[in-house]
Amino acid sequence: MSVMHDESIYTPVMARLGKVEQLTKLEKLFTLEMPDGASLGNEPGQFVEVSLFGIGEAPISISSSPSRSNGTFELCVRRVGDVTNALHSLQPGAYVGIRGPFGHPFPTASMKGKDVLFAAGGLGLAPLRSLINEVLDQRGSFGRVIILYGTKNPSEVLFKDELLEWAEREDVEFHMTVDRGDENWRGHVGVITTLFPRVTINPRNTVAATCGPPIMYRFVLMELLGKGIPESQIYLSLERRMKCGVGKCGHCQINDLYCCQDGPVFCYKDIKGLEEAL
Amino acid sequence: MSLWIIEKEKMAPFVANMQSDYRVVGPQARGTKFAFAEVSDPGDLRLGYNTTILPPKKYLQPPEERMMTFRRPDPGVGRGEPRAKMTLEAPPTVILGIHTCDLHGIKVLDQAFGQGYPDAHYLARRKNTLLVGIECLEPCDEHSFCKSMGTSTATDGYDLHLTDLGGAYAVDVGSERGAALLEQYAGAREATEADMQQLNKVLGAKWPRFPYKLDLDVGELSAMMSQSYDSPEWEMLGDKCLACGQCTLVCPTCFCFNVYDEVELNLEEGERWRRWDSCQLDEFARVAGGENFREHRAARLRHRFMRKGRYLEEKYGELGCTGCGRCARSCLVDISPVDVFNDLHGVRCDGGE
Numbered sequence: 001m002s003v004m005h006d007e008s009i010y011t012p013v014m015a016r017l018g019k020v021e022q023l024t025k026l027e028k029l030f031t032l033e034m035p036d037g038a039s040l041g042n043e044p045g046q047f048v049e050v051s052l053f054g055i056g057e058a059p060i061s062i063s064s065s066p067s068r069s070n071g072t073f074e075l076c077v078r079r080v081g082d083v084t085n086a087l088h089s090l091q092p093g094a095y096v097g098i099r100g101p102f103g104h105p106f107p108t109a110s111m112k113g114k115d116v117l118f119a120a121g122g123l124g125l126a127p128l129r130s131l132i133n134e135v136l137d138q139r140g141s142f143g144r145v146i147i148l149y150g151t152k153n154p155s156e157v158l159f160k161d162e163l164l165e166w167a168e169r170e171d172v173e174f175h176m177t178v179d180r181g182d183e184n185w186r187g188h189v190g191v192i193t194t195l196f197p198r199v200t201i202n203p204r205n206t207v208a209a210t211c212g213p214p215i216m217y218r219f220v221l222m223e224l225l226g227k228g229i230p231e232s233q234i235y236l237s238l239e240r241r242m243k244c245g246v247g248k249c250g251h252c253q254i255n256d257l258y259c260c261q262d263g264p265v266f267c268y269k270d271i272k273g274l275e276e277a278l
Numbered sequence: 279m280s281l282w283i284i285e286k287e288k289m290a291p292f293v294a295n296m297q298s299d300y301r302v303v304g305p306q307a308r309g310t311k312f313a314f315a316e317v318s319d320p321g322d323l324r325l326g327y328n329t330t331i332l333p334p335k336k337y338l339q340p341p342e343e344r345m346m347t348f349r350r351p352d353p354g355v356g357r358g359e360p361r362a363k364m365t366l367e368a369p370p371t372v373i374l375g376i377h378t379c380d381l382h383g384i385k386v387l388d389q390a391f392g393q394g395y396p397d398a399h400y401l402a403r404r405k406n407t408l409l410v411g412i413e414c415l416e417p418c419d420e421h422s423f424c425k426s427m428g429t430s431t432a433t434d435g436y437d438l439h440l441t442d443l444g445g446a447y448a449v450d451v452g453s454e455r456g457a458a459l460l461e462q463y464a465g466a467r468e469a470t471e472a473d474m475q476q477l478n479k480v481l482g483a484k485w486p487r488f489p490y491k492l493d494l495d496v497g498e499l500s501a502m503m504s505q506s507y508d509s510p511e512w513e514m515l516g517d518k519c520l521a522c523g524q525c526t527l528v529c530p531t532c533f534c535f536n537v538y539d540e541v542e543l544n545l546e547e548g549e550r551w552r553r554w555d556s557c558q559l560d561e562f563a564r565v566a567g568g569e570n571f572r573e574h575r576a577a578r579l580r581h582r583f584m585r586k587g588r589y590l591e592e593k594y595g596e597l598g599c600t601g602c603g604r605c606a607r608s609c610l611v612d613i614s615p616v617d618v619f620n621d622l623h624g625v626r627c628d629g630g631e
Contacts (some may be wrong), residue, residue, distance in 0.1 A: 008364040008398045010537075010550075011347050053348040053360050054541040054548050058566065081566025093349060096357045156513070191601030214569055241565050243537050246395035250557060251580070251604040254571075261394065276571065276581075 006188070009246050012051045012097030018072060020092055023158050026086055027123065029063065030075045032098065037071040040098075043105035044131035045237055045265040049245045050075065050083060051097025058083035059242040060125035060266070064103060065086075067137035076126035076158065092146075102245040103264050106131045106209055106235055114207045115143035117199070119220050121212025122151050122193050125158050127237045128211050139171060146173045146199055150192030150212075153178050154185045173199065192216065196223040203228030211237040217278045221268065225228070234268035281469040281477070282449040284440075288465050289447070289527065289543070296372050300408070304374035305330055314373070325375045326442065328418040329604065333380045334373045338387055338403050342553040343367070345537070346398060350546050362550075368402040372459070375412045378425045378432040379447035379600040383530025384409065385435050388595035390533050408455055409419050411436040415480065416487045421603030423491035423616050429600045441477060448477045488588035492614045494623045496597070503587035506622040507580070516576025517604060518611050524612070525555030525605035526582065531598050532556075532589060557581055565591035583618060 034040055041047070042062045051057045058081060064074035079088045079274035087096065108131065116135055120128045135142050147166055151157050157178075166174040175195045177188040190196065192212070208224050210217070217236060224234050240252035240259035252259035256276040257266075271277040284292060296302050305327040312327040314334050348362040376384075376626045391400035411432055416425070424430040432439065437456030440447040449466055451457045460466055469477075494502060526532040536555040541548035555562065558578050563571040572578050588597030599615060606614035 005456075008345065008396045010399075011362050011364045014359055014361070051362075053350045053362065053550075054539050054545070056539055057537060078567075083567065097362060098359070125624075166438075239565060239573060240565075241537070241563055247557070248391065248395070248397060248533070249536070249552075249554070251536075251563060253557075253563075253589075255584070256592060276577075 010099070010244070012099045014095045015098045017090055017092050017094045017096065020090070020268070021078065022127075023160075024156055026044075026079050026080070026156075027076060028160060030087070032075065032096065033070050033072050034098070035245060039069055040073045040101055042069075042073060042101035042130075044134045045105040045109055045127055046101040046103045046125075046130075047260075047264060048073075048075070048098050048100035048102070049242070050087065051099070052083055052086045053097065055101075056083050057087045057097070057243070057258070059102075059245060060084075061237070063126045063129050065130045065133035065137065067134050069093075076123070076129070078123050079116075086134055091237070094159060101247060103104075103260055104262055104263050104266075106237075108134055109134070111207045112138075112141045113143065114233075115146065115201060115205055117146045117148070117201060117206050117224075118151070118209045119192060119208065119210040119212070120208075121216040121220070121223070122156060122214070123158070123253060124211035124216070124237070125149055126211075128160075128209060129156070129159065131209055136166075136169075136172070139147075144173065145171065146175075146201070148177075148192060148195045148199070150177045150179070150195065153180050155181050174239045175199065188256050193223050195218050196227070198220075203230070203231070206233065208234045209237075210235070219230070228246055231269040231272060232267060235265055236268060236271070237265050238263050240264070280451075281354055281474065282451065282464075282466040283443075283446050283461060283469050283473050283498070284449055284464055284466045285446045286451070289323070289325075290298045290320035292319055292464045293323065293374070296459070299370065301369050301371045302374060303334070303371060316408075317374070324372065325412055327375070327379070329602065329607070331604075332528060333383055333429040333602065333604065334376055335380075335383060335387060335530050335533075336373055338384065338407060338503075339391075339400060339533055339535075339554075340367075342551055343399060344549050344551050346550045348539075348548050348550060350541070350548065364398070365572045366399060366402050368406045371403075371407045372408045372410060373407060376409055376436070377415075377418075377602070378411060379422075379429040379602040380433040380530050381409065382425075382427075382429045382596070382600045383602070384541070386590060386594060386596045386598060389534055389596055390590075393594065408437045408459055409435070410456075411439040411452075413439065413441040413481070413484075415442060415484045418603065419607070421606040421614065421616075422601065423487075424601040424604060425488035426490050426496060426616075427494035427599060427601030428496055428596060429597075441480060441592070443473065443476050443480055446473075448473060487563075491601075492623075493620045498623075498630045499597075499599075499619065500588045500591055502619070502623055502626060503584055507627055508582070509622055509625060511621055511625065512580040515613060516574060517578050518573050519558070519575050519579050519613060520610055521558050521560060521578065522559045522610065524608040524610070526556040526558055527554060527603040528608045529586075530600055530602055530604070531586070534562075557585075564615050583615070586615065587619065
């Protein structure tokens, strides 16, 4: 007996590709429209499972903030595996499968009234951007907004227009660095930790959000803790292999936690004792 | 509920009667071993089997399962809307002769697939499946440690539960569905006082046959595992382990899976499947960028034991290890949970003195 119906959490819905923007050599920004103009209903820090039939499925963090959804959402995707390479070959008008949004988001509401410090390394800016823009769109509800962003070199810088906007805003403290400059680079050179001495903060009233390559977290954490920010006010977005996105398949486990359900955004105090976290 | 009796000569008709409405599966001989398989001739059933190669899990979470069919956009052009449709295989099934350790394993699966986001594929099969347990009267072999894990008997988790009384099976009814199955197909009679006495005698004689294998009480296992996280034992075991993944394939409480697509030659239609995966394999936690979040064998092996001894219990309220011994039986380098748990416990006790 074989029956068919569509109550499975594993069956994606079809979203349509709108704008596709080449951000760097490896990264594109995809705008997607859900069927019938429905809202994705995401919160900052969540992710979706992206399906390309015949290729597979991959977890991708949502890069746009709910405050700017307008019935669409954005994914900033590095061309690195089967699914993402295939995604990069698609043109506007193509359809991709979407499941989600999944996962534990940034606690945006409880950050209100606080100063917010962002530390993004490389592609780590993609998930943080959803929170950054959410905060900027409710600017009056938050204290200072400090954004630290580092990439390996100038050619890997993402969202250049938005960075310029952040840099020009009076109410945003934006600092940027590259590990290695080139002949045209006039900015700061050094790893992201070299930006921390440039900012003074009120640690008790500061919430930090950070995302970057695995190697970055230890060093950024040392800086954040060194500035006196309590462990309970530091949030990290972690990457893992997430096949199902719903806490079943086991791939994303970090000790006893499931990155896809308990994360991808974790509070540092909850994971600092877990060897597999960082 | 009252106790029922099925005379042994009535077992074959019972099975045959059920077969008109159900796929009936049960333990059958495979060389010197046993395996759960669909019953074609009721005479092939071996309810007195020791253990099976794979647990009956395979009927609830098949080794490979088609999850959906899809239609791709027109190849080449990349346009046109793709479609996906869930597929579900959930034949009405009776699993006959489930050992009590495996009944316990199914409780873990029920939690894993039912909690949080419901897994419609598993739950539909589970709903269409009746479980008929059989009371174990002696340990399967030297690897069994069910008594230590508290799984050498069962008080729930079944629709019907059989106990071999010699010439007949005593039948305990565990659910309304079980009662209906018994009434409709079995030709059972109510137990007499003499049957009850025989049952008590059989159950009383069983207990001494099962040895305690663990040096610690099962109630301490989770805390012991927690304290053993940094034990040097994991490195030693990691050096020995071949990372072949057999232990997870035969485990009644392992449910991790991978997902993959298959495309027809016309490149337009295809299917998405899932299949059993193993946290012991090198690529299990590797992401596309190349980072492997559990790169070392010792870390992978520790993760498996942590799941069995602690994580699953904390998440699902059911022990993650049933004491069935299958992983030890299948291990090529003789890694046994009894030895691992006892060694960790021993080190902890020595360290405390």
